[in-house]
Amino acid sequence: MIWNKLYSAFGQTRGFLRTIAALALISHGLAAAQTTDDIDQPAPVDGGTVVVGILAPRGEAHALTQWQSTLRALDEAIPRASFKPRALTLDGIVEAVAEGRIDFVLTNPGQFVLLGTPYALSWLATLRSNPADSAREALGSVLLVREDAPYTSAQQLAGKRVVAVHEQAFGGYLLLLPQLESAGINPGALDLAFLGYPVDALLYQLRDGQAEAAIMPVCMLEQMAAEGLVALEDYRPLMSRGKLGGCLASTPAYPDWTFAALPHVSEALAADVARVLLDMDGAGTTRWGAPVSAARVATLFDDLRLHPLREPLLDRLVDTLRRYWHYTLFAALLLLGALLYHAWIQRQAHRHSRALQSTQLALRERERELASAQSLSVSGELAATLAHELNQPLAAIRHYAEGGRLRLERQTPDSPLLEPFSRIGKEAARGAGIIEQARQWIRREPPAIERVALDGLLRDAVALTEPRVRRLDIALDWTVRPADLAARGNRLAMEQVLSNLINNSLDAFEADRRVGWIRIDAGYDADTAQVRLTVADNAGGFDTERLSQPFTPLDSSRAEGLGLGLVISRRLMQRQRGTIDIGNHARGGAEIRLTLPASTEDANP
Amino acid sequence: MISALPVHLVDDDAGVAEACRYLLEGLDLGVTYWSSGEHFLAGANLHEPAAVILDMRMPGLDGIAVHERLRAGNACLGVVILTGHGDVDLAVDAMKRGAVDFLQKPVSAEALQQALATAFERARDNAAHRDISARAEQLSDREREIARCVSQGMTNRTIADALHIAVRTVEVHRARVVEKMGAANSAELAALWQRID
Numbered sequence: 048m049i050w051n052k053l054y055s056a057f058g059q060t061r062g063f064l065r066t067i068a069a070l071a072l073i074s075h076g077l078a079a080a081q082t083t084d085d086i087d088q089p090a091p092v093d094g095g096t097v098v099v100g101i102l103a104p105r106g107e108a109h110a111l112t113q114w115q116s117t118l119r120a121l122d123e124a125i126p127r128a129s130f131k132p133r134a135l136t137l138d139g140i141v142e143a144v145a146e147g148r149i150d151f152v153l154t155n156p157g158q159f160v161l162l163g164t165p166y167a168l169s170w171l172a173t174l175r176s177n178p179a180d181s182a183r184e185a186l187g188s189v190l191l192v193r194e195d196a197p198y199t200s201a202q203q204l205a206g207k208r209v210v211a212v213h214e215q216a217f218g219g220y221l222l223l224l225p226q227l228e229s230a231g232i233n234p235g236a237l238d239l240a241f242l243g244y245p246v247d248a249l250l251y252q253l254r255d256g257q258a259e260a261a262i263m264p265v266c267m268l269e270q271m272a273a274e275g276l277v278a279l280e281d282y283r284p285l286m287s288r289g290k291l292g293g294c295l296a297s298t299p300a301y302p303d304w305t306f307a308a309l310p311h312v313s314e315a316l317a318a319d320v321a322r323v324l325l326d327m328d329g330a331g332t333t334r335w336g337a338p339v340s341a342a343r344v345a346t347l348f349d350d351l352r353l354h355p356l357r358e359p360l361l362d363r364l365v366d367t368l369r370r371y372w373h374y375t376l377f378a379a380l381l382l383l384g385a386l387l388y389h390a391w392i393q394r395q396a397h398r399h400s401r402a403l404q405s406t407q408l409a410l411r412e413r414e415r416e417l418a419s420a421q422s423l424s425v426s427g428e429l430a431a432t433l434a435h436e437l438n439q440p441l442a443a444i445r446h447y448a449e450g451g452r453l454r455l456e457r458q459t460p461d462s463p464l465l466e467p468f469s470r471i472g473k474e475a476a477r478g479a480g481i482i483e484q485a486r487q488w489i490r491r492e493p494p495a496i497e498r499v500a501l502d503g504l505l506r507d508a509v510a511l512t513e514p515r516v517r518r519l520d521i522a523l524d525w526t527v528r529p530a531d532l533a534a535r536g537n538r539l540a541m542e543q544v545l546s547n548l549i550n551n552s553l554d555a556f557e558a559d560r561r562v563g564w565i566r567i568d569a570g571y572d573a574d575t576a577q578v579r580l581t582v583a584d585n586a587g588g589f590d591t592e593r594l595s596q597p598f599t600p601l602d603s604s605r606a607e608g609l610g611l612g613l614v615i616s617r618r619l620m621q622r623q624r625g626t627i628d629i630g631n632h633a634r635g636g637a638e639i640r641l642t643l644p645a646s647t648e649d650a651n652p
Numbered sequence: 653m654i655s656a657l658p659v660h661l662v663d664d665d666a667g668v669a670e671a672c673r674y675l676l677e678g679l680d681l682g683v684t685y686w687s688s689g690e691h692f693l694a695g696a697n698l699h700e701p702a703a704v705i706l707d708m709r710m711p712g713l714d715g716i717a718v719h720e721r722l723r724a725g726n727a728c729l730g731v732v733i734l735t736g737h738g739d740v741d742l743a744v745d746a747m748k749r750g751a752v753d754f755l756q757k758p759v760s761a762e763a764l765q766q767a768l769a770t771a772f773e774r775a776r777d778n779a780a781h782r783d784i785s786a787r788a789e790q791l792s793d794r795e796r797e798i799a800r801c802v803s804q805g806m807t808n809r810t811i812a813d814a815l816h817i818a819v820r821t822v823e824v825h826r827a828r829v830v831e832k833m834g835a836a837n838s839a840e841l842a843a844l845w846q847r848i849d
Contacts, residue, residue: 443671446674446675449761476758
């Protein structure tokens with residue numbers, strides 16, 4: 048079955064899915080049931096063998112004996128039908144009615160109320176067990192203990208074994224339940240055992256000490272005593288409400304048993320049966336009266352939340368689903384579709400976020416690469432600067448030493464100071480040699496020259512500085528014309544230069560707490576076959592002192608920083624056979640011009 | 653050691669320059685100190701034979717740039733470049749452009765002395781070349797023709813035949829050319845002419 052497959056397919060997923068599949072299953076099952084009902088429409092029963100389902104609280108033999116007179120009267124009065132009794136238990140009656148295996152039912156009013164509405168039973172007559180009493184007050188329950196038992200109230204039964212017939216037995220557990228609850232006893236506190244029919248067994252267990260109390264229909268004890276089975280004085284009731292029809296009772300009285308017809312019985316037959324029942328009169332025969340209201344039973348069930356018209360929510364839902372199974376199926380499919388769509392969307396979102404994450408990672412990787420290149424450049428530049436600056440005094444020392452030695456040699460050729468003078472010169476040379484070695488060691492390989500597409504270069508360089516640009520609220524724009532412009536240079540070095548220049552601008556904006564713009568334009572100069580890059584801002588520009596010596600290291604206009612940005616940029620540009628040139632533009636800002644040889648290679652060789 | 657010429661010292665670092673001057677004076681050389689390339693180009697007599705020591709790293713015009721200007725101005729100075737960094741590319745480049753030497757600081761007295769000796773030689777050479785060229789400028793077309801023929805070792809008769817003029821005329825021109833070029837005789841004229849032709 049497709050639904051089963053679907054169900055198992057979804058079985059491992061969330062509860063939500065499971066619910067959907069279950070709903071679909073229910074609706075499908077109900078649909079099948081409905082279809083069966085529609086097909087099997089039997090003709091009304093009007094004669095032949097007619098089965099009367101009889102509730103048999105004390106067993107089949109007892110039931111057949113008890114109702115023998117009634118069935119015989121029916122058989123005699125209605126020749127076209129032959130009435131056959133069938134003794135049933137509580138569950139048996141429900142099952143038989145549901146499956147339509149019986150035609151009439153003879154049961155207690157509780158069961159009639161439960162079954163009556165759902166299965167459209169027709170109420171024909173109410174039993175009059177004792178003609179002296181009212182048919183409206185015939186049934187009840189009694190909670191019996193042994194006469195010699197220590198119990199004086201029902202509360203003392205907590206944890207004790209209490210026997211009953213069935214949790215749905217009307218003249219028994221069901222009637223006693225509200226009494227127990229109103230007495231403040233939780234039925235769960237009792238050690239309840241439901242033994243089923245016959246009822247006699249309950250009393251025997253009580254008698255034999257196998258149970259401490261028994262919940263029985265009223266008059267059952269009295270009947271059994273009259274039959275000589277037990278002794279009446281051996282038992283006493285708890286929660287006594289006096290006598291009911293001369294019997295011990297623990298509950299109010301409810302209407303007597305009912306004779307009812309199932310809906311497939313013809314109206315004529317039902318009317319004939321009712322007439323016969325009402326006409327039955329005479330000693331030794333069962334007497335029947337007009338049906339009495341079962342309203343009090345319904346009220347009781349209401350209290351117990353058992354009323355058939357007050358079905359639990361689930362039942363009502365199932366019923367609705369059964370009625371509108373087409374819509375249910377459609378809704379289930381729609382839901383399934385929506386669910387799949389949702390899953391698809393989620394997958395897309397997941398994939399998208401993964402892609403975003405990897406872009407983020409790549410960007411961070413670039414940042415790291417750039418930072419490491421920059422720090423290498425910084426250390427290289429620092430070493431070069433240090434080497435130069437230290438070399439100067441060393442040169443001076445050597446010059447003085449040599450100059451002094453020359454003079455001394457001329458005046459006093461055998462002076463003992465000649466040797467130290469010579470040593471001073473050599474030591475200075477050695478110091479310079481060490482510095483030079485260190486500088487050579489730090490100096491990096493010339494960068495590999497490759498094709499660098501300007502569009503991608505600027506996009507990445509801008510992305511790398513984007514967080515800071517956004518934080519300082521700077522408008523950073525860039526253009527590349529033509530769009531496929533490419534230079535010959537080193538990608539990482541160019542990123543380093545651009546990021547240095549952009550960061551210089553941002554430093555200037557930040558220092559002045561200014562907001563403004565940065566523009567980067569890349570174009571092609573046909574005369575020189577060069578790529579020209581201009582980085583401009585409106586952060587005030589360079590002062591004249593800086594402009595006169597722009598590439599002097601260790602001369603930063605910033606409080607922090609080494610002032611190496613421009614020096615490094617120039618060295619990087621030189622290494623790529625490019626140029627860098629700084630200046631101011633007329634609108635109050637810096638303008639840095641870069642050139643690189645243009646690439647003539649194809650974008651996709 | 654060949655006789656010394658004046659030495660120009662161009663360096664922005666006064667401390668180092670002072671030390672260098674001390675060393676050069678120890679070598680009995682006359683030193684003029686310039687604190688920048690611009691000052692040097694503006695103030696020094698660039699046509700007097702001399703040597704110049706240029707520092708590579710200077711703000712404004714650096715050593716390479718000053719050298720470039722000297723070449724462009726036909727100066728007859730012998731150029732020695734000093735650098736703090738042994739930048740091979742720059743050194744090769746500078747030598748190609750006619751620098752005498754490219755020394756790495758701190759330089760020894762010996763190395764400096766040798767470099768300067770070469771520079772002096774170059775300066776004298778340059779100056780002589782310039783003098784000969786200047787004298788050759790004063791010759792007439794005919795005289796220049798005859799000077800070229802003499803430098804190729806031709807006799808008066810051969811020259812007369814080649815130029816379709818009288819041998820006497822050749823003799824007169826030849827005497828005037830020797831005199832104008834400041835040569836002692838025809839052999840010296842031939843040597844001079846070979847240097848400029």
